[in-house]
Amino acid sequence: MNQAFQQKLRAMAAGPVLFDEPLDRYTSLRVGGKADALLFPQSVYELEILVRLFKEGGYPFLVAGNWTNLLVRDGGYRGAIIAMKDFRRVTWGEGDKNYVMVDAQAGVSLSELVRLTAEQALAGMAFCAGIPGSVGGAVMMNAGAYGLEIKDVLHKVTLMDDQGNMTDCLRNDLSFEYRRLDLPERTIVISAVFCLERGDRQTILDRIDEILDKRRQKHPLDYPSAGSIFKNPAGHPAGLLIEAAGLKGLQVGGAKVSEKHGNFIINTGHAKAADILALMEQVQKEVFAQTGIALEPEVRIIGD
Numbered sequence: 001m002n003q004a005f006q007q008k009l010r011a012m013a014a015g016p017v018l019f020d021e022p023l024d025r026y027t028s029l030r031v032g033g034k035a036d037a038l039l040f041p042q043s044v045y046e047l048e049i050l051v052r053l054f055k056e057g058g059y060p061f062l063v064a065g066n067w068t069n070l071l072v073r074d075g076g077y078r079g080a081i082i083a084m085k086d087f088r089r090v091t092w093g094e095g096d097k098n099y100v101m102v103d104a105q106a107g108v109s110l111s112e113l114v115r116l117t118a119e120q121a122l123a124g125m126a127f128c129a130g131i132p133g134s135v136g137g138a139v140m141m142n143a144g145a146y147g148l149e150i151k152d153v154l155h156k157v158t159l160m161d162d163q164g165n166m167t168d169c170l171r172n173d174l175s176f177e178y179r180r181l182d183l184p185e186r187t188i189v190i191s192a193v194f195c196l197e198r199g200d201r202q203t204i205l206d207r208i209d210e211i212l213d214k215r216r217q218k219h220p221l222d223y224p225s226a227g228s229i230f231k232n233p234a235g236h237p238a239g240l241l242i243e244a245a246g247l248k249g250l251q252v253g254g255a256k257v258s259e260k261h262g263n264f265i266i267n268t269g270h271a272k273a274a275d276i277l278a279l280m281e282q283v284q285k286e287v288f289a290q291t292g293i294a295l296e297p298e299v300r301i302i303g304d
């Protein structure tokens with residue numbers, strides 16, 4: 001990124017602007033090289049200005065939520081990363097005797113939304129308990145667990161396109177797939193409205209506790225990871241395929257297939273992105289050799 005463009009960014013941005021920023025400080029896997037620029041816009045207006053600036057300057061950009069599904073290569077990202085963490089407003093919307101609409105900006109963490117909605121005795125978000133992402137990341141990934149996905153509770157989203165234009169889209173006009181929302185490249189999720197059913201507060205809190213308990217038992221939460229590293233092929237949980245192939249505990253450098261859950265690759269301390277990628281490849285090859293099933297990454301791999 002040239003100096004003139006850096007200066008322009010500094011002048012236009014109200015929030016922090018960091019250049020050549022190492023991304024291992026942010027990713028849940030604790031790996032990743034430097035981004036040319038990392039920005040933390042403070043308002044939709046600022047976001048719009050930045051997006052237009054990137055378009056004019058021909059600079060690629062990428063949006064980050066809580067960085068819990070991003071594997072950034074060691075060479076870093078040539079372009080700007082827009083971090084949505086400061087979009088944190090939650091608004092209680094219309095309701096009737098059965099349902100309430102909850103409008104959450106992209107940077108709200110799922111854990112906060114789970115807690116806030118449970119306090120209000122609103123059911124529907126408990127399945128997100130323990131998913132460490134943001135609302136924006138969860139919508140883009142169609143995050144899910146325990147038989148439910150974000151699309152099941154979503155009413156509409158507010159999006160910004162790569163020219164800075166905003167639109168509202170109803171859930172039924174969006175194409176959700178397994179762990180994916182199909183949108184034009186560089187579309188930004190600004191906020192999402194969830195339709196939640198009024199319920200019993202204690203029942204909701206019990207369900208949340210039950211889910212968090214299951215996660216603590218099954219997942220290696222003491223180590224950096226990105227959650228499930230591969231998607232589950234139809235009818236075959238990836239973790240069981242990896243375990244059956246005898247790959248639990250397999251290690252490349254500081255990256256290891258968790259002994260606790262076959263579909264988690266953990267950073268044991270000093271892993272590089274290259275270790276994780278090499279380990280993923282070994283796992284894919286071995287599972288394919290033994291079963292003929294091709295595992296597809298769930299984690300989004302970016303950078304050089």
Ligand SMILES: Cc1cc2nc3c(=O)[nH]c(=O)nc-3n(C[C@H](O)[C@H](O)[C@H](O)COP(=O)(O)OP(=O)(O)OC[C@H]3O[C@@H](n4cnc5c(N)ncnc54)[C@H](O)[C@@H]3O)c2cc1C
Binds near residue numbers: 068135144
């Ligand atoms: C311990 C652990 C457990 C997990 N368990 C689960 C689970 O049970 N189920 C599950 O589905 N996932 C799980 N995950 C993965 C991850 O938390 C989810 O995919 C989550 O939805 C990612 O949200 P994020 O904000 O961290 O997204 P990021 O990692 O920041 O980004 C993910 C993708 O979304 C895009 N993105 C993020 N925000 C926006 C936005 N506002 N607008 C446009 N694009 C955006 C990014 O560009 C990227 O492509 C787990 C991860 C960990 C570490």
